[in-house]
Amino acid sequence: MNKPLRRIAIFCGLLVLALLVRVNWLQYVRADELNANEHNRRVQIERYAHERGNIIVDGEPVTGSVETKGSDFKYKRVWKNGPMWAPVTGFSSQAFDASQLESIEDGILTGNSDQLFFDRTLSLFTGEKKTGGNIVTTLNSAAQKAAFKGLGDKKGAAAAIDPQTGAILALVSTPSYDPSVFAGNSLKDADARQQLLKDKDKPMLNRALRETYPPGSTFKVVTAAAALENGLYTNIDEATKSPLPWRLPLTSSDLENEGNIPCKNASLREALRWSCNTVFGKMSDDLGNDKMIEEANKFGFNKEIFTPVRADASVYPKDNRPQNAMAGIGQASNRATPLQMAMVAAAIANDGKLMQPYMVADRQAPNLDVIYTHEKEQLSQPLSGENAQKLQEMMQTVVESGTGQNAKIPGVTVGGKTGTAQHGLNNSEKPYAWFISYAKTDSGSPVAVAVVVEDGQANRDDISGGGLAAPIAQAVMKAVIDSKK
Amino acid sequence: MSVVTNTTTIGAIDAPSRRNTELVLLLFAVFISVFAYANVGLALNGELPSGMLGYGLGLALLGGIGHLAVRRFAPYADPLLLPLATLLNGLGLAIIWRLDQSERFQATPNFAPAASKQLLFSAVGVALLIVVLVALKDHRILQRYTYISMLVALFLLILPMFFPAVNGAKIWIKIPGVGTLQPGEFAKIIIAVFFAGYLMVKRDALALASRRFMGLYLPRGRDLGPILMVWAFSILILVFETDLGSSLLFFGMFVVMLYVATERTSWIVFGLLMSAAGAVGVATFEPHVQQRVTAWLDPFAGWGKLAASEQMAKSLMAFGSGGTLGTGLGQGNSDLIGFAANSDFILATVGEELGLAGMMAVLLVYGLIVERGVRTALAARDPFGKLLAIGLSGSFAIQVFVVAGGVMGLIPLTGMTMPFVAAGGSSVIANWALIGILLRISDTARRPAPAPAPSPDAEMTQVVRP
Numbered sequence: 001m002n003k004p005l006r007r008i009a010i011f012c013g014l015l016v017l018a019l020l021v022r023v024n025w026l027q028y029v030r031a032d033e034l035n036a037n038e039h040n041r042r043v044q045i046e047r048y049a050h051e052r053g054n055i056i057v058d059g060e061p062v063t064g065s066v067e068t069k070g071s072d073f074k075y076k077r078v079w080k081n082g083p084m085w086a087p088v089t090g091f092s093s094q095a096f097d098a099s100q101l102e103s104i105e106d107g108i109l110t111g112n113s114d115q116l117f118f119d120r121t122l123s124l125f126t127g128e129k130k131t132g133g134n135i136v137t138t139l140n141s142a143a144q145k146a147a148f149k150g151l152g153d154k155k156g157a158a159a160a161i162d163p164q165t166g167a168i169l170a171l172v173s174t175p176s177y178d179p180s181v182f183a184g185n186s187l188k189d190a191d192a193r194q195q196l197l198k199d200k201d202k203p204m205l206n207r208a209l210r211e212t213y214p215p216g217s218t219f220k221v222v223t224a225a226a227a228l229e230n231g232l233y234t235n236i237d238e239a240t241k242s243p244l245p246w247r248l249p250l251t252s253s254d255l256e257n258e259g260n261i262p263c264k265n266a267s268l269r270e271a272l273r274w275s276c277n278t279v280f281g282k283m284s285d286d287l288g289n290d291k292m293i294e295e296a297n298k299f300g301f302n303k304e305i306f307t308p309v310r311a312d313a314s315v316y317p318k319d320n321r322p323q324n325a326m327a328g329i330g331q332a333s334n335r336a337t338p339l340q341m342a343m344v345a346a347a348i349a350n351d352g353k354l355m356q357p358y359m360v361a362d363r364q365a366p367n368l369d370v371i372y373t374h375e376k377e378q379l380s381q382p383l384s385g386e387n388a389q390k391l392q393e394m395m396q397t398v399v400e401s402g403t404g405q406n407a408k409i410p411g412v413t414v415g416g417k418t419g420t421a422q423h424g425l426n427n428s429e430k431p432y433a434w435f436i437s438y439a440k441t442d443s444g445s446p447v448a449v450a451v452v453v454e455d456g457q458a459n460r461d462d463i464s465g466g467g468l469a470a471p472i473a474q475a476v477m478k479a480v481i482d483s484k485k
Numbered sequence: 486m487s488v489v490t491n492t493t494t495i496g497a498i499d500a501p502s503r504r505n506t507e508l509v510l511l512l513f514a515v516f517i518s519v520f521a522y523a524n525v526g527l528a529l530n531g532e533l534p535s536g537m538l539g540y541g542l543g544l545a546l547l548g549g550i551g552h553l554a555v556r557r558f559a560p561y562a563d564p565l566l567l568p569l570a571t572l573l574n575g576l577g578l579a580i581i582w583r584l585d586q587s588e589r590f591q592a593t594p595n596f597a598p599a600a601s602k603q604l605l606f607s608a609v610g611v612a613l614l615i616v617v618l619v620a621l622k623d624h625r626i627l628q629r630y631t632y633i634s635m636l637v638a639l640f641l642l643i644l645p646m647f648f649p650a651v652n653g654a655k656i657w658i659k660i661p662g663v664g665t666l667q668p669g670e671f672a673k674i675i676i677a678v679f680f681a682g683y684l685m686v687k688r689d690a691l692a693l694a695s696r697r698f699m700g701l702y703l704p705r706g707r708d709l710g711p712i713l714m715v716w717a718f719s720i721l722i723l724v725f726e727t728d729l730g731s732s733l734l735f736f737g738m739f740v741v742m743l744y745v746a747t748e749r750t751s752w753i754v755f756g757l758l759m760s761a762a763g764a765v766g767v768a769t770f771e772p773h774v775q776q777r778v779t780a781w782l783d784p785f786a787g788w789g790k791l792a793a794s795e796q797m798a799k800s801l802m803a804f805g806s807g808g809t810l811g812t813g814l815g816q817g818n819s820d821l822i823g824f825a826a827n828s829d830f831i832l833a834t835v836g837e838e839l840g841l842a843g844m845m846a847v848l849l850v851y852g853l854i855v856e857r858g859v860r861t862a863l864a865a866r867d868p869f870g871k872l873l874a875i876g877l878s879g880s881f882a883i884q885v886f887v888v889a890g891g892v893m894g895l896i897p898l899t900g901m902t903m904p905f906v907a908a909g910g911s912s913v914i915a916n917w918a919l920i921g922i923l924l925r926i927s928d929t930a931r932r933p934a935p936a937p938a939p940s941p942d943a944e945m946t947q948v949v950r951p
Contacts, residue, residue, distance in 0.1 A: 001871050002863055004745045008875055009859040012882040016852035020845055022895045026804045027841035034805025039788050042806050042818050
């Protein structure tokens with residue numbers, strides 16, 4: 001009986017061997033795949049099992065974590081001054097995932113990123129409690145506060161950039177929301193989120209990055225830059241040979257100016273000072289669609305921008321002649337995000353060099369070691385230094401004695417441009433009030449800003465851009481300059 | 486001047502009893518289990534658990550008493566069986582205790598901690614082991630109860646049919662005041678006794694009286710009868726009690742024992758063919774079995790639609806998250822699997838928290854128990870002992886394979902318990918009894934031949950001392 005017994009012994013050995021092979025297959029070969037499975041609740045549990053790292057502004061965290069009871073998720077995200085910072089941080093909810101910085105930098109914030117591998121391995125031996133790393137932003141809390149307060153209960157957005165580095169200093173969208181209200185996973189959180197989603201004012205929309213508006217007259221600085229760059233005009237004080245009235249090409253209608261302003265043969269400086277539609281419409285038509293697109297692209301139009309949070313692409317499209325002429329004054333199918341228009345102002349203020357906009361300055365490991373620092377990077381050169389200085393002069397005239405006088409700051413050189421963009425079918429809805437500007441000190445420009453207010457006043461006057469948006473831009477610029485002192 | 490001279494010329498060469506080896510291994514097994522407790526406590530609460538001393542002492546006491554009983558009543562028994570079983574039992578206790586600490590379980594309405602009960606059942610199990618060692622002086626006595634065993638086993642197997650199904654399988658009986666019992670676990674041992682007794686008597690007839698047909702030895706009809714009966718019976722269990730695991734176990738055990746008794750490969754072929762036919766037949770009309778198969782083929786496909794699929798998928802994800810080294814005891818989320826996490830699916834916790842390394846260690850411990858059992862069968866001098874030992878260790882191996890393979894998705898899930906590790910009174914008690922019988926057989930097998938009776942002539946011889 002011993003021969004079959006030995007065979008049974010081998011058979012039993014094979015059974016155990018099969019189990020050993022299977023367990024290796026499962027736990028070694030397939031482990032990653034199983035861990036990444038969409039049904040694996042451990043991913044969510046792990047994400048909220050430790051205190052999440054913070055998003056830091058001016059050395060102070062604008063986020064935090066609180067311990068929660070009664071669910072699988074141990075920590076809940078909280079925000080300090082949530083509505084103000086939501087366009088920067090995004091949300092991070094136990095039940096509804098995360099967005100924007102909270103989502104993009106999730107690896108660092110949870111401490112699970114590969115970049116933190118050595119850090120994690122080290123704390124495995126030191127027995128330290130696991131926490132997430134921090135994201136240090138470029139934002140300036142004074143500027144953010146000024147913009148948020150300035151927009152108040154109006155619908156709109158503001159973006160401010162440091163022209164010399166591309167660092168984003170303010171990013172505000174109103175009306176906003178408090179991400180804390182649905183950070184948990186209770187029914188109450190779900191209701192709060194539903195409420196926000198149903199709100200017709202779209203509080204969860206990040207207007208500074210994800211909404212494109214017709215830029216209106218603020219786009220005239222791009223048209224002017226295209227004219228200077230292409231040699232259409234070289235002297236900003238020479239007459240432009242623009243007739244008044246000027247008929248839109250291939251149509252039977254004249255392009256109107258807002259009000260009775262001196263636009264006939266106006267120089268570039270005067271045309272921008274008064275915001276002459278006829279002069280800039282003709283300029284766009286003289287340059288042609290291709291050259292206008294080329295210049296707009298150099299300023300960053302027609303592609304998405306990653307800050308690292310994605311900003312929608314602003315659009316200057318291929319178009320026919322009359323449409324191109326309209327696009328040259330920021331109407332028709334021309335659309336831009338507030339961030340894009342802040343970039344336009346920044347490139348001009350930085351003597352023609354457009355820096356890559358960014359909002360993550362450093363990433364920190366949980367032990368506060370810096371594991372990544374943003375190196376400033378030039379995105380393009382939309383115009384030469386010489387032409388940039390000409391445009392600066394023009395924009396400074398706008399603030400000193402033109403439509404943008406509300407942006408004046410005593411003792412500081414300020415350049416700007418107002419805009420009132422028509423929208424709605426046949427200009428039926430309230431226009432958007434725009435203002436883009438920069439401030440300049442002895443050591444170059446510390447801030448460029450774009451502000452858009454959606455529910456502008458009814459009178460179709462460029463002053464509304466100057467009246468509504470310019471004071472907000474002025475407050476932001478002043479906050480930046482004051483905080484540098 | 487004291488020169489020790491051995492005056493006997495013929496006598497027993499003392500085979501080493503290896504009892505001290507057993508003691509050292511036992512201490513190691515208890516140490517590992519206590520260490521596991523400390524680990525869980527430190528991971529969950531940052532302090533040594535208050536129950537650690539109690540469970541540690543309890544386990545040490547069980548192992549120690551078992552050891553003393555073996556020393557006294559089966560001194561030549563295999564030294565590995567008791568420590569290996571103690572190790573699994575202790576590890577199981579630690580893991581059950583760890584699952585008791587789960588906040589998710591504590592939040593469920595019918596939560597009752599299982600670890601203390603399991604310790605109690607383990608004590609009953611060890612007591613039964615001692616009873617086996619004391620009462621069963623020679624395993625051949627069991628031969629006398631061949632047909633009584635058959636009746637008892639049949640009774641135990643049929644009994645659960647009259648009780649309501651729990652989680653889809655009718656394998657429990659409810660005794661008021663005592664709790665639930667899985668008679669199948671005990672039937673496993675008793676049916677092995679019946680098979681061993683029956684086959685010992687019939688093996689020659691089965692092996693020799695057969696016709697050769699297409700290279701196979703076909704048995705005579707009257708010898709085939711019992712086999713067909715067992716086959717039909719295991720199918721019946723499957724159908725009426727929807728207990729895949731037990732049917733596979735009984736049939737597998739029978740085929741193994743038949744093969745060993747007759748030394749005919751043809752029996753294995755018959756066995757496989759018949760079990761395949763039975764399984765396919767039942768699977769075509771039994772929804773419970775179909776669900777298990779569906780869940781096995783693609784567990785993630787049935788997510789949200791089929792409870793069995795979801796459970797299976799959760800088990801796979803638990804294994805996956807353990808990875809190579811595991812999350813560490815107390816730091817995994819295997820309790821996401823739900824109600825069966827401490828019984829059928831307890832291996833998922835081992836996989837998640839002790840990782841691939843821990844799983845391989847546990848599987849090898851099971852493998853060692855099985856191979857020590859087979860070794861006992863090889864060493865046994867009587868055919869009944871050989872058959873009984875191989876039957877018990879073979880069924881143990883099949884059970885381990887079926888359960889572990891089930892929770893790891895190697896084969897469809899069947900719903901049996903992992904011997905010693907899983908929470909469950911019947912299982913732990915029955916398996917300790919199984920170890921007791923194997924210890925008894927191995928003691929008989931390894932016991933040195935008695936010294937020859939002194940011859941009267943030798944008695945008369947005078948030893949002349951210098």
